[in-house]
Amino acid sequence: MDIVMTLHELSTAVGLSPARLARLVRLGLIESSGPEPYAFTAATAVRLRRMLRLRRDLHVNFHGAAIIMDLVERLDGLERELARRGPEPPSTPNLEVTEIWIRTD
């Protein structure tokens, strides 16, 4: 479930003009639920803020920042999946198995 934000709300939340946001949507760097009217999730706001910080601090462009976010989100997903599976079930000790070979010829 996600909280939906309008273009204007996203604009104030991240400090980018609505026109620039629309451009980022056209470039596919952030996702909206439809072309217009736009509807964004709070997760998009957080993602965008992180992209802006990466741009400012690491001098990557928007495309680079979007790729980084995709990779970090994948990493987050993997870590959540690991946590979801919980601790490994206690492993049963390996049993010594006696094999009897049967000749088939």
Next chain:
Amino acid sequence: MAVKFRDYYEVIGVPRTATAEEIKRAYRKLARKHHPDLKPAAERAAAAERFKEINEANEVLSDPDKRLKYDALGQNWKSGMDFTPPPGSGQAAPGSADWEDVGDVSDFFASLFGRGAGRRGRGGVRVTLPGSDVEAELTVTLDELLRGGKRRLQLPGGHTIEAEIPPGVRDSSVLRLAGQGEAGVNGGPPGDLFLHVRLAPHPRYRVAGDDLELDLELAPWQAVLGDEVMVETLDGPVTLKVPPGTPSGRRLRLRGRGLPRANGERGDLHAIVRVVVPERPTDAERQAYEALKRATPAAGNRPVSD
């Protein structure tokens, strides 16, 4: 107030004789390594602390005026020593903005350069700025998710707020509380609060979307003959009918015992059968299994000589 000296050269990892170019290179390398936005959620907070230190060191060493002032303190200071600033320090340089910087700097930095001397403190114009957004984590247990309602939580800034837990939130959902971030600067609007939801791991259930999964251990005879067993759900114990001939790994669904959805419905609870074998059967059990063995036609993988 005791202020601890910070060795900015040590933080950046360059000698005191380093050129501006060397400092820039070392800083960029550290920023690439420690930037919190490059880290998965679990490591972000620690990285943010480290990155703040790195930025502060860079702020001083990459600015010729600040570096000169810092170098003038002399070489005998070591990280963590109690530090008293020379007289006249701590005033914001003339021409710097008349509002307090929102980004926080260490007390050591402030004692030398003033609080307003940070990255956003230059410019000299009176600006109206919206307050920074605040991000925080909200750990929710499965029970809290089911009951819903309000949760008090303490924010990094110290103040407490009440957040409504919507029934449909899941792990990694983001909630936005408009206007609950930091206060604006010079009358600017306050920032927003973004809450990243984490579902606390449950000892019994695993979360799969709207559904819950739990392991249901059965004895071989229960799996073969069928049985009625007690299963703990989030709503309390229920009786589950295990049909005869239930193989290990089968999912038995308890409709509507999963997590609440935004529309008021509930997901399902899946009991996943695990047939467990008695490691030390009693004599009676052993005899019963012997009888079972005699009654069972030779399985495909049993030697026929038997």
